[in-house]
Amino acid sequence: MTDFVLRLLRLDRRVIFLLIAVATLLPLLYPVSLPIRVSPEVQRVYDYMEKLPAGSLMLLSMDFEPGGKPELYPMAVALLRHAFQKNIKVLGMTLWPAGAGIAEIAFTEVAREKGKEKGVDYVFLGYAPGDASAVISMGQDFHAAFPADYYGTKTADIPLLQKVRSLRDMQYVMSLSVGFPGIDTWYVYGKEKYGFELGGGCTAVSAPRFYPLLDTGQINGLLGGLRGAAEYEVLLGVKGKAMAGMAAQSATHFVIIFLIIVCNALYFLTGQARGRQR
Amino acid sequence: MSAFIGLSSGETPALPGTETLMMRELQLPRRHAGVFFACLVWGLLLLPVVGRAQETDASSAPRLEAFDMPGDAGDSIGLRWPVLTTESKTAVYRVSLSKEQTGAFTPIAEFAATTHYETDISGPWWVWGAKRKDVHFFQVKSTSDFRLERDTTYFFQVTFSDGTESLKSAIVAAAPHANLLNWAKLNNFGILVAFGATLLVSIRRARVNPHIFLRRIPGLDAVEEAVGRATEMGRPVLYLTGSGDFGGSSDPSSLATIAATVILSDVAKRVATYGAELRVPHRAPIVMAVCQEMVREAYFAAGRPDTYREDTNFFISGDQFAYTAAVDGLILREKPAANFFMGYYYAESLLLAETGATTGAIQIAGTDAEHQLPFFITTCDYTLIGEELYAASAYLSREPVLVGTLRGQDIGKGILLCVMVIGTVAITLGEIFSVPWVKTLFQLFNDVK
């Protein structure tokens, strides 16, 4: 018996991997709809966007590369949908070189869905090299930081950017960040210097790190991981990819909880056995 | 006196019909700064009782003042005027601007008369003095519709309107100037100087008395054991300096990366002494170049330059997951007996440490990336938490100078803790017993811009 328990405690991790794979796949194949509660930090981003008047300028910095796509891409899509619904003008960019491709896809797809025109309703500027210095130079002279957009059009010729001179002209900046550069960069070198309102989105693994910034007002709201994106979709009343992924996430969380309970039960069993032997 | 706030006396035009203003507000920060430390306590005690002698105006138009905003890059102008007794919730103020005194005025803002007070200003008392609830304040900044040019004089007028009457203020002028110092950050500078001085004094004292107690850091004590184990098993020692770079102040990973390279030097010396093999894969080329130099020096210092291999440090990829995959592969193929994960990490921390754990290696991690600490604590044998990583060079070398800085750090932390506890209690009591200056006093420790 003890041997069996010990063997279970040293379970081959491939078995655990298999359990997780099944827990992820099944809900994706057979979707289950579950009610999602909206957290205050997501609500705050939504409310702020709601209050922005039509024609306001919002900068969406998609500071992630393909690794962060599963969690951050649905956030970008949800935010873009909301902005376009509210007729907010959106400027898109990324501080990550490998992120320009995915960011461009998000802008093109949502703009097509909402019937928005490039250069008039939105602009995609592409990758800005230089991390903090990119943010600072955008604050000093937007057109010097981006002489042309992602497609090579001169920013001076883009109607939407005619009146944009600096980051000070932005009514809202959202950074969807997977690491550095990201939310920290936009706060320290952007918000602090140029005084715009800043919101953040991040992967679930790094979300705990940004909670201290919420209370101090350094960011006005936070979308954390796929759950954050799903909550935003709930607020928008749209069933998106994030909501579809929540059932899979529920299942994997419960598999992990189950595994923790099992391993602790086994651990106590072996402990009692050790006690009896003594 | 026709000098307008924000204009130096030499360039102030004499403007007939405009209201006489005083330079007092602009000069306040400089004067306060000069005697900042000496007058700190007395100034605070007097603040609640010394208010500006400005009376609420019941009958006439708003008495408007315009001034250059202190401590900025010359991109904004402040406007203030006393509250009118006829203000109501339906009344509004409209702020208009012109480049010429007699030119057409363009409205730039309109807001309810019961909003925009001086008390809304977030600036500290040593710049703004006592802020009043009976004085309106509006900050004129560039917008997408109009731009404030530096060193250009602008004319302002405020119109009060409550549906029945419309009162116009006198026209006032001011020019935005770029300032050389942001006095609002004076407290920040003071704390920096005080902390720096504490550190330097601690180092000086440590030179005189090098016997300073250092609490045990098990993770660093285990370095010897880990290297010894690798030598016995004939397997390599894997050392990672994290995902960071020497990216300057904008990069949160810089200091952790420097600390990781410092610890590498010590680990390399022990590896060289024992005759084990060291493997150091890198994500950042500059860090690799520095580490090459440090490891080479360590082998020389250990008296084993002959065993140093040029490929001990090698570059893999700047890409997070390509690097992770390659290091995981290395861990699984070469099965190092000891894995060191020092420096700054992102999501790859668990992927690396969990792979290492499955090979049975002894694992020591150290990071100030607080969001990755749970992963290292779960998967590694020892974890250096936060500033323990920075303390490593002092702990390993026991050099009095470095140990002295640790003492200085602890004193700084102690003072900060006291301020936090006393501040929390004092502000709470201040709120309960309605003593507003307590909150004002603790602005000294606020991050004010």
Place this chain on the structure above:
Amino acid sequence: MLFWKRTFPLLLTLLLGITFTAQYYVPHPASESLLTEVSVWGQIISGFAILLGVGSLIRSHYVKIKRREAGWGYSGVMFLSMLIMLGAGFWSGGKTEGTSFGWLYSYVFVALQGTMFSLLAFFVASAAYRAFRARTPEATVLLVAAILVMWGRVPLGEHLISGIGSVTEWIMNVPNTAAQRGILIGVSLGGIATSIKIIFGIERSYLGKD
């Protein structure tokens, strides 16, 4: 020789350290321009540093192939992948829309990166099974907090126990934030101390020994 290797870098560090500490307190546009300028220099240096990295990468894999070390075939795969991606990039002029480079980006690079990131879920599970044991009271607290957060962060958890979401939120907003701040304060002080040590040349081990 020692001047260029040791004294000059230390002087440069002192000068730049003090200049850029002062820069924080100076709002004048000239000060910001200086910061931007130096950041741009940093970017240029980093750009050249990539050459250093690529050189090291090529050398180490070339040696592996030459010596026929274990797994040398993977080094061949590395060279092949590098050449294909470089070739596609040059051929497409860096554009991704409808090009071979774009195809490789979307269907190879994105997929590989996503796969690596998704491994986290599997590794979290195996690490939790192996290490999350109630060995000590502290470990038990960690364990209970982890279960509560995992339970309350997903819709199924909230569906099963209503109100657990608020418990999770409290854990994240209060104990988590408090602990994070505590660590942050320590890290920040350590960071300032390390910076002062580096600026004044007290900590110089990163330059190598004398």
